Amino acid sequence: MSTELNGMPSPLTTSPRATMKDVAALAGVSLKTVSRVINEESTVNAEMVERVLAAASELRYQPNFGASALRRSDRRSSQIAVLLEDLSNPFSAAIYRSIEEVAMREGFTVLGASFDEDPSREPALVGTMIRHRVDGIVIAPASQEHAYLEVEQQAGTPIVFVDRPPVNLRADCVMSDSYAGSMEAVKHLAAQGHRRIAYLGDLSTIVTAQERFRGYRDALKELSLEQDPALMSKNLRTVEAAEAAVAAMLALDAPPTAIFTGQNLLTIAAVRALRTAGREYDVALVGFDDFLLADLLRPGVTVVAQDPWRIGQIAASLLFRRLRGEQGPAERMIVSTELRERGSGEIALS
Amino acid sequence: MSTELNGMPSPLTTSPRATMKDVAALAGVSLKTVSRVINEESTVNAEMVERVLAAASELRYQPNFGASALRRSDRRSSQIAVLLEDLSNPFSAAIYRSIEEVAMREGFTVLGASFDEDPSREPALVGTMIRHRVDGIVIAPASQEHAYLEVEQQAGTPIVFVDRPPVNLRADCVMSDSYAGSMEAVKHLAAQGHRRIAYLGDLSTIVTAQERFRGYRDALKELSLEQDPALMSKNLRTVEAAEAAVAAMLALDAPPTAIFTGQNLLTIAAVRALRTAGREYDVALVGFDDFLLADLLRPGVTVVAQDPWRIGQIAASLLFRRLRGEQGPAERMIVSTELRERGSGEIALS
DNA sequence: CTGAAAGCGCTTACAG
């Protein structure tokens, strides 16, 4: 397990990094010639190219992107920012990876950061990214007011919204079809005979949570099912709160026979609550957003799946299109969801 | 769902970003005075501070970190790189978030990138990060040779390894105790009476995979259990391969009665294979590394849990200590694992 | 094809 090298003192000598000037001196050419070789301009004499490359390699020269960006006319930093709610949430992580893949292909690096659903951190983090002069921003916003970003757009920094739309700002946006997906979930439950379908939802300030609730309620209306406020629980922020909400509903005189959960963690909370009550084969359940191992639970959990990889690909391609100078109006892309039947959603009304 | 603003043409005007010079001109002071105010040097006249801040705010001035770093004597970019195998793997994601949290507190941003277990991408990505002049690097290496990083260390860039140790390089390192954790897992299975305990492992080139196998084998030796090569499957790279390996073992004349899996995805594969064979309540299972919902499966999956959050905290604190100039020898921190009994590992030999 | 001078947006080192 242990390498002999470890435990020995680290070298105290720090040799400063070589600059282009050092390379020029060693190769016996001018600064500008080194610059040409490093940037692969074709107009340089082959012999000089060789001399410069040898010197660069001997000094282990690494060009300074930042210094180069500062002087270049495009002033591009080759960095983009990806700001998400929580990188450790699988939905966010998949979007991040998807964008990272495109960025890498385009020669860009990604500055990533998480809001943890704290709206006040949003402008602060965006500010930090702007001070680092990122060339573009992909953001799943935590706040409800984005006018402050207009000045960044006008400074030429494209901004693409994912998962949630911009408020008071014209910007490209890629989202799942929350409304249609929720409607499909509720109709699927109704098709199994259920008439008392409960709803569990995230913070109502979040636009997607509003949309999912609207899909739920409009489906009930369309199907002429009763809308019982006792079966609707919104603003659930923790797994514990969601579990308690389900337990309370199950204890009602007229309990729900089916549940639609508007989010990942709420779905898992519902599974736990149904298990605790011993009702998991009895009360139907459909969740919005898929999660790992949903198929291995018993019963398997039926979900309306989002496609975070696709959302990321579209967002990244919009961003890089803007970076290439495309000017058109702000685009709004809606990515459809997919019902995945696994058992819990197919439990019929007994 | 739709904001009226969307669909309208974006503003075509791009007003360039204000510089410190612009702020100085508007405030009627010198460049240097603006610099003093922006950097909160206390020696500035209160009235001037006000004038400068008003001008900065009117122009929506955002200082340019890169330009400032270029000239400052410390030449710090306030960026660190976090290079992991795959940010969408929960283990990596937790480490990332943990480091991000410390970095943010220290006023640093994080450049994140994933290797996807491709060793050749490692030096390439590190090179990119160096060209961006990150101040430090946290890396879960994909390669088996890190001498190339010595020049970066000597240029003053601290490098901290996580999850896997450096090879041919002296550097700080934070890892789980793979050997002890694996040994504990196997002994736990043996304590339930099992004598034919199988092993499933990741690529043998990965040091942690080697350590976990060593822990497994040494436990067998210590307990005087037979070492049957037919019960050892290494170099498993996909869930499918792992499922097939388990299926093949179960079909042996002398099948295993218990399984130890050396990694996350292999554990899930084993669960699937046991389910398919209808043996999940029959063959015991302990996995290395915990995963979400392991407790909700039936039987619950017993694991040797790592503590990625803690690994990240330690790695980040080592890194920032080095950035503050601490010189001591390279440190190797071992984070202990924790056996979590949930059912699958407590199935006794029948 | 090659190079000397100027300058990107800032901070340093120095005067006043």
Next chain:
DNA sequence: CTGAAAGCGCTTACAG
């Protein structure tokens, strides 16, 4: 307390 000059590591714009 305030500012004019020089320079960080590069590229631009121009000469030769």
